[in-house]
Amino acid sequence: MKKAAFILLVLIAAQNSFAQNAKPKSTTAKPAATVSKGRLVQLTTDYGVMVLRLYDSTPLHRDNFIKLVKEGFYDSLMFHRIIQNFMIQGGDPDSKNAEAGQQLGAGSAPGAERIPAEFAPNLIHKKGALAAARDNNPDKASSNCQFYIVQGQTYNDTALNMMECNVRQENPGFRFTEAQRKVYKTIGGTPFLDQNYTVFGEVIKGLEVLDKIAAAEKDGNDRPLKDIRMKMKMLN
Numbered sequence: 001m002k003k004a005a006f007i008l009l010v011l012i013a014a015q016n017s018f019a020q021n022a023k024p025k026s027t028t029a030k031p032a033a034t035v036s037k038g039r040l041v042q043l044t045t046d047y048g049v050m051v052l053r054l055y056d057s058t059p060l061h062r063d064n065f066i067k068l069v070k071e072g073f074y075d076s077l078m079f080h081r082i083i084q085n086f087m088i089q090g091g092d093p094d095s096k097n098a099e100a101g102q103q104l105g106a107g108s109a110p111g112a113e114r115i116p117a118e119f120a121p122n123l124i125h126k127k128g129a130l131a132a133a134r135d136n137n138p139d140k141a142s143s144n145c146q147f148y149i150v151q152g153q154t155y156n157d158t159a160l161n162m163m164e165c166n167v168r169q170e171n172p173g174f175r176f177t178e179a180q181r182k183v184y185k186t187i188g189g190t191p192f193l194d195q196n197y198t199v200f201g202e203v204i205k206g207l208e209v210l211d212k213i214a215a216a217e218k219d220g221n222d223r224p225l226k227d228i229r230m231k232m233k234m235l236n
Helices: 008-019 060-069 157-168 178-186 206-216
Strands: 037-045 048-054 079-083 087-090 129-132 147-150 198-207 233-234
Touching: 008 037, 037 060, 048 060, 079 206, 087 206, 129 157, 147 178, 157 178, 198 206
Parallel strands: none
Antiparallel strands: 037 048, 037 233, 048 198, 079 087, 087 147, 129 147, 129 198
């Protein structure tokens, strides 16, 4: 899939325009709404270990991710794109044997080209959210392998009001709940991505690892100067 992992740079500009000065907190993020327990995945890097919970309410993304983890698809792949106060992105199979400085982000797994979007009002881009990358397609369908983990920043009510208005252009009636606003004002995230990219899980342990990876030195394409490789396994 061409540019399957591309998250529009204009969204980063919006993030920086509306963000508060406070940095996102490194404590474990609490869910903004109740979600089912879900399957657990251990993601190991040289920076430490994160535990991911996959949501049962996004079964297409959950099942695809579990399949790839069990097949060992993600083992030795890189976090090939990192942007501090935004997100870290990985899962491009082309990263497994990539040369130094090689631009990445266009790879996909064998099989179906995209996964249909699975949006839900209660699944938001809080810090630690696990979401599917995608290219610019009208259905907002996801890459079949590439994902990102949100670091984000905190936002005030004025910024959240503006983001609500932007989302309502395609989703009339959309609004953040008070609980979600509290999350974005305290824990942080990337609320401007809500209802645009599918959130299918969250980090329940190891947010400090996310922060370390996001802060790593990188080149002009946001690729870490030192390769950050991953290994995954199912925990349940």
